[in-house]
Amino acid sequence: MAPAASKLRAEADLGAFTRRALAQYLRLLRLYPVLTKAATSGVLSALGNFLAQLIEKKQEKENCSQKLDVRGPLRYAIYGFFFTGPLGHFFYLFMEHWIPPEAPLAGVTRLLLDRLLFAPAFLSLFFLIMNFLEGKDATAFAAKMKRGFWPALQMNWRVWTPVQFINVNYVPLQFRVLFASLAALFWYTYLASLGE
Numbered sequence: 001m002a003p004a005a006s007k008l009r010a011e012a013d014l015g016a017f018t019r020r021a022l023a024q025y026l027r028l029l030r031l032y033p034v035l036t037k038a039a040t041s042g043v044l045s046a047l048g049n050f051l052a053q054l055i056e057k058k059q060e061k062e063n064c065s066q067k068l069d070v071r072g073p074l075r076y077a078i079y080g081f082f083f084t085g086p087l088g089h090f091f092y093l094f095m096e097h098w099i100p101p102e103a104p105l106a107g108v109t110r111l112l113l114d115r116l117l118f119a120p121a122f123l124s125l126f127f128l129i130m131n132f133l134e135g136k137d138a139t140a141f142a143a144k145m146k147r148g149f150w151p152a153l154q155m156n157w158r159v160w161t162p163v164q165f166i167n168v169n170y171v172p173l174q175f176r177v178l179f180a181s182l183a184a185l186f187w188y189t190y191l192a193s194l195g196e
Helices: 003-031 033-059 071-098 106-133 138-170 173-193
Strands: none
Touching (some): 003 033, 033 071, 033 173, 071 106, 071 173, 106 138, 138 173
């Protein structure tokens, strides 16, 4: 087979694979919405932590194959699977029913609900669950909240407000957890690239 024909066949196979994978994902999303969103969020959260560690090691010029904390991606996978995916599913569903798109000022109201109520509660839950998964006590949690909550919430508002505006107003309901999880994947990687 000629190289050009081989390349075209490989591209066609990749396109067919992508279409089949998307069709399968949509089928699972229809049949098992919470489980599918939980699994997707868990995988993307773990991947985000893993990529963040790789970038951090590269910046520190360390051997990337050594000293990677496998517990980090596991913690993020647990958080994504048991909290981000399911809570996001039900929050977006609640918001869609409570503030329908045709309601006056629906876009602004949805954004305010997400940014002023959901974001602080979700960030608090993140600190609490990560503290637990890291095996730390209540004193460590209180110190982390006192030291890190307000700066983290301010950064969350700056970075995530445009993302969530798009998400809650323009992304179809069934894809909102996926959209937020993909944004979080890039967010973790970006933070690591800054050495944060």
